[in-house]
Amino acid sequence: MSDSEVLIPQHGGYRNLKSFKVSQLVYDLTVRFCDKFIDKKSRTHDQMVQAARSGVQNIAEGSQASGTSKKFELKLTSVARASLEELKLDYEDFLRQKRFSVWTKEESLRQELVDKRFESADDVVRWIKEKSLDRGKNGQNGQNRQSGQGNIGKPSTMSTKSTVSKEPIESVAANSILVLISVACFLLDRQIARLAEDFEKEGGFTERLYRVRSAKRKWK
Numbered sequence: 076m077s078d079s080e081v082l083i084p085q086h087g088g089y090r091n092l093k094s095f096k097v098s099q100l101v102y103d104l105t106v107r108f109c110d111k112f113i114d115k116k117s118r119t120h121d122q123m124v125q126a127a128r129s130g131v132q133n134i135a136e137g138s139q140a141s142g143t144s145k146k147f148e149l150k151l152t153s154v155a156r157a158s159l160e161e162l163k164l165d166y167e168d169f170l171r172q173k174r175f176s177v178w179t180k181e182e183s184l185r186q187e188l189v190d191k192r193f194e195s196a197d198d199v200v201r202w203i204k205e206k207s208l209d210r211g212k213n214g215q216n217g218q219n220r221q222s223g224q225g226n227i228g229k230p231s232t233m234s235t236k237s238t239v240s241k242e243p244i245e246s247v248a249a250n251s252i253l254v255l256i257s258v259a260c261f262l263l264d265r266q267i268a269r270l271a272e273d274f275e276k277e278g279g280f281t282e283r284l285y286r287v288r289s290a291k292r293k294w295k
Contacts, residue, residue: 089138094262096194098134098159101255102127103196105162108252112169112245123165129158130259149270156263163256166249175246177253184247188254203251207244 089095105127113120137151170177178185184206193199 089135092134092138092262092266094155094259094266095131095134095138097255097259097262098127098130098155100193100196100199101159101162101252101259102131104199104248104252104255107196107200108245108248112248119165123162126158126162126165130155130162133158134263145270145274149267149274152263152267152270156260156267159256159260159263163253163260166253166256170246170249173245175243175249178250182250184251185254188251189258199251199255203248204244206251207242207247210242210247 105123109115109120109123113123133151133155137148137155140151141148167177188199188202191198191202193202
C-alpha cells in the first residue's frame with residue numbers, strides 16, 4: 076500500500092452509478108404503475124412501491140457509508156439487490172394472475188427497450204404507449220388477413236372486433252418494467268462481485284486504519 080493512502084477515501088458517488096440510475100427509473104415507473112393498475116388500498120401497492128424504493132435507497136446509503144465501512148456498503152448493496160428481486164416477483168405475479176404472458180428472451184421489444192437507454196420515466200411511458208398501440212394495430216391487421224378482409228369479392232362474415240388480438244397496456248408496462256429490473260439486477264450483481272473482491276483484497280476500515288498508522292510511524 077502507498078504511504079499516501081488516506082483513512083477515509085472518496086465516497087458517496089452513487090448518483091453516477093448505472094445501477095442507481097436504472098433502479099431509480101424502476102422506482103419512478105413502479106409508482107406510476109401501481110397508482111394506475113394496483114388498488115391503492117391494497118398491501119400489494121405499498122409493498123411494490125416500498126421494494127422499488129428500497130432498491131434505490133440502499134444503493135445510496137451503502138455508497139455514502141463506504142468511506143468508513145466497505146462491509147456495510149456490501150451489505151446494503153445486497154439488500155438493494157434482494158429488494159429488486161422481490162419487486163420482480165410482484166410483477167411476474169401480476170402478469171400471471173391477469174393471465175398475461177411474460178416476455179421471453181426472444182421478444183424483440185426486450186432488446187429494443189434496453190438499447191433505448193431511457194433516462195426518464197416519461198420517455199419510457201411514451202414508448203410503452205406507442206408499443207401497446209402498435210401491437211393492437213398489428214393484431215387487427217393480422218386478423219383482417221385471416222378473416223379474408225381485403226380480398227376483392229370475398230367480404231368477411233366475421234366480426235373483427237371480437238377477434239382482434241391486442242396486448243393491453245398494463246401487460247406491456249409490466250413486462251417493460253421487468254426488463255429494466257433485470258438490467259438493474261445484472262448491474263448490481265456485478266457491483267456486489269466487485270465490492271466483495273475489493274473487500275477480500277484490501278479489507279475494511281480497520282485494516283486501512285492500521286496501514287495508515289503504520290505508514291505514519293514509518294515516516295516519522
